[in-house]
Amino acid sequence: MDKLIxxxxxxxxxxxxxxxxxxxxxxxxxxxxxSKSEMITLALRRVDFDMPQENILNYIPKNVTLLxxxxxxxxxxxxxxxxxxxxxxxxxxxxxxEIINDMKYLFPDNEETIKATKIxxxxxxxxxxxxxxxxxxxxxxxxxxAAAIMPLGSPIGSNKxxxxxxxxxxxxxxxxxxxxxxxxxGRPSHAAKAMExxxxxxxxxxxxxxxxxxxKMGKAFSLAVQAGREAYLAKLAEEKKYAEASSxxxxxxFEE
Amino acid sequence: MSFYDVIKKYEDxxxxxxxxxxxxxxxxxxxxxxxxxxxxxxxxxxxTSLEYIEIIARKSQKLTKRYFGNTISLYAPLYISNYCTNxxxxxxxxxxxxxxxxxxxxxxxxxxxxxxxxxxxxxxxFLTGEAKELVSFEYIKNTLIILKKYFKSxxxxxxxxxxxxxxxxxxxxxxxxxIYQETYDLETYKKVHLEGxxxxxxxxxxxxxxxxxxxxxxxxxxxxxxxxxxxxDAFFSALHAKYLMDKYIDCExxxxxxxxKYSESxxxxxxxxxxxxxxQIMLAFRLYLKYIGINISxxxxxxxxxxxxxxxxxxxxxxxxxxxxGYTKENKSTPQFETDDKRDVNEICNAIKNRGYQPxxxxxxxxx
Ligand code: SF4
Numbered sequence: 001m002d003k004l005i006x007x008x009x010x011x012x013x014x015x016x017x018x019x020x021x022x023x024x025x026x027x028x029x030x031x032x033x034x035s036k037s038e039m040i041t042l043a044l045r046r047v048d049f050d051m052p053q054e055n056i057l058n059y060i061p062k063n064v065t066l067l068x069x070x071x072x073x074x075x076x077x078x079x080x081x082x083x084x085x086x087x088x089x090x091x092x093x094x095x096x097x098e099i100i101n102d103m104k105y106l107f108p109d110n111e112e113t114i115k116a117t118k119i120x121x122x123x124x125x126x127x128x129x130x131x132x133x134x135x136x137x138x139x140x141x142x143x144x145x146a147a148a149i150m151p152l153g154s155p156i157g158s159n160k161x162x163x164x165x166x167x168x169x170x171x172x173x174x175x176x177x178x179x180x181x182x183x184x185x186g187r188p189s190h191a192a193k194a195m196e197x198x199x200x201x202x203x204x205x206x207x208x209x210x211x212x213x214x215x216k217m218g219k220a221f222s223l224a225v226q227a228g229r230e231a232y233l234a235k236l237a238e239e240k241k242y243a244e245a246s247s248x249x250x251x252x253x254f255e256e
Numbered sequence: 257m258s259f260y261d262v263i264k265k266y267e268d269x270x271x272x273x274x275x276x277x278x279x280x281x282x283x284x285x286x287x288x289x290x291x292x293x294x295x296x297x298x299x300x301x302x303x304t305s306l307e308y309i310e311i312i313a314r315k316s317q318k319l320t321k322r323y324f325g326n327t328i329s330l331y332a333p334l335y336i337s338n339y340c341t342n343x344x345x346x347x348x349x350x351x352x353x354x355x356x357x358x359x360x361x362x363x364x365x366x367x368x369x370x371x372x373x374x375x376x377x378x379x380x381x382f383l384t385g386e387a388k389e390l391v392s393f394e395y396i397k398n399t400l401i402i403l404k405k406y407f408k409s410x411x412x413x414x415x416x417x418x419x420x421x422x423x424x425x426x427x428x429x430x431x432x433x434x435i436y437q438e439t440y441d442l443e444t445y446k447k448v449h450l451e452g453x454x455x456x457x458x459x460x461x462x463x464x465x466x467x468x469x470x471x472x473x474x475x476x477x478x479x480x481x482x483x484x485x486x487x488x489d490a491f492f493s494a495l496h497a498k499y500l501m502d503k504y505i506d507c508e509x510x511x512x513x514x515x516x517k518y519s520e521s522x523x524x525x526x527x528x529x530x531x532x533x534x535x536q537i538m539l540a541f542r543l544y545l546k547y548i549g550i551n552i553s554x555x556x557x558x559x560x561x562x563x564x565x566x567x568x569x570x571x572x573x574x575x576x577x578x579x580x581x582g583y584t585k586e587n588k589s590t591p592q593f594e595t596d597d598k599r600d601v602n603e604i605c606n607a608i609k610n611r612g613y614q615p616x617x618x619x620x621x622x623x624x
């Protein structure tokens with residue numbers, strides 16, 4: 001599979017995973033091995049530095065990049081504070097901005113997210129904002145210095161797949177930045193579909209963590225993401241072939 | 257608008273009669289729905305639905321996993337004063353009761369906090385009686401400031417405050433407020449609350465809204481089962497939660513089902529909530545209010561709490577002491593009620609793990 005590049009860092013896998021919701025934290029390591037995921041998100045609010053057996057950081061292999069998120073933040077200001085804490089405690093430069101003011105569907109607040117992106121990108125963070133798929137907001141996030149755009153497929157934890165498919169297609173078509181689908185992906189087939197559409201990566205948490213067998217499910221998602229990506233690349237090649245066809249279908253219009 | 261306007265809408269609605277007429281077909285329809293209404297809630301707590309309890313439990317488990325994962329959050333209560341000027345007929349702290357009273361000094365609060373923090377607990381709920389001279393707003397505020405040094409999330413279960421007081425506490429880092437209506441039945445409420453501010457049913461009923469407007473993140477509500485008709489209290493707590501969830505979408509609402517326990521008050525419950533009904537009501541909360549937090553305290557026995565893991569509960573108290581000074585064990589007071597689950601934090605963690613769930617100590621970061 002072709003590599004994904006985010007903030008100068010290369011990733012061999014286009015599947016991002018999460019640390020929340022597992023029945024046992026010790027499942028995280030084998031899940032990462034089987035899914036080949038190289039980027040994992042974690043909520044700073046959940047990181048417990050006082051007790052080694054509780055500290056989630058001790059369950060994540062060093063070769064996997066941490067994507068701390070600002071879960072719990074309701075304003076740009078709070079998200080910025082959380083991001084700074086995450087960096088100080090050694091979670092690296094990546095930050096997923098998650099600003100939520102709706103406890104029912106957990107929809108992101110685009111306006112506050114843009115504000116936080118601007119501040120954090122300036123401070124040298126590699127910012128991945130979780131957002132409601134809206135083209136104008138996506139463009140503002142690009143201007144604000146985001147490294148990728150993370151639109152939701154459907155509400156967090158709903159496992160309803162790509163309910164926002166058409167909006168996401170518009171983002172993929174019109175944005176320069178990689179589009180990473182976050183939230184709503186409940187099945188490997190949803191992930192494959194997202195990748196076929198041209199998403200740069202997908203983030204899957206509940207669908208893996210809450211499955212009967214998170215390790216096996218991690219592998220299933222890995223295969224689905226690969227298949228989807230290959231299909232997307234193959235389709236591109238196909239479109240190119242048409243464009244370069246030696247005898248154009250409409251060539252007669254220009255014949256003398 | 258107040259939640260009381262919602263209650264009034266059901267003035268002429270006979271819950272008992274409705275429940276008696278719930279058919280198997282009604283329950284089946286409810287189970288197959290994705291979005292339930294208040295009548296579906298009643299269908300689920302009817303005797304008819306008991307036959308479907310396994311299917312309902314599975315649905316509840318699925319929903320809970322979807323929104324909360326395979327996790328149970330842990331917290332512990334910290335009683336800081338049991339002086340009270342009120343006369344609630346069912347409460348052990350009632351001013352008429354000749355009990356051992358204790359009011360912690362700031363040094364003692366700090367000691368208790370240190371002791372409790374040693375168990376690994378990160379989320380704390382501190383409680384007091386209502387004695388405004390002694391347990392003043394200033395005292396509450398300073399307690400909060402002390403506890404911030406030891407815990408990541410701090411909630412209160414104290415007498416109702418004014419909106420700007422909640423806001424002041426929120427700005428200092430207060431994360432949650434628990435305020436039980438005790439009973440939604442106005443008549444009963446008047447009969448059991450004889451003195452003090454608590455006499456005012458309406459002021460108490462509107463408290464969660466003052467909390468929400470002040471911007472506090474978490475609000476816990478509930479009724480004390482046994483004071484009045486359990487079906488009516490279950491129904492109105494569910495409606496109250498729904499009302500708050502719809503009106504204040506930025507707040508996290510959770511609900512509890514405390515049952516009347518033995519206390520110094522020697523109060524005789526009006527009606528008993530048995531285990532089967534308890535579970536029926538809890539499952540109905542989950543199906544009706546998908547995203548709600550469900551809180552189970554150590555009032556319940558260890559065995560019963562073990563069985564509730566995975567059915568819909570999301571928060572457990574652990575290693576609780578319900579007497580003032582209980583953690584340091586220095587001149588303890590009489591407890592508010594007797595706890596049933598006497599296991600320590602470690603034992604509770606192991607029980608949660610044995611059921612295939614992850615106990616979560618920390619789920620909040622204090623950034624103030
Ligand atoms: S329920 Fe609360 S207000 Fe009433 S007597 Fe007990 S401690 Fe006091």
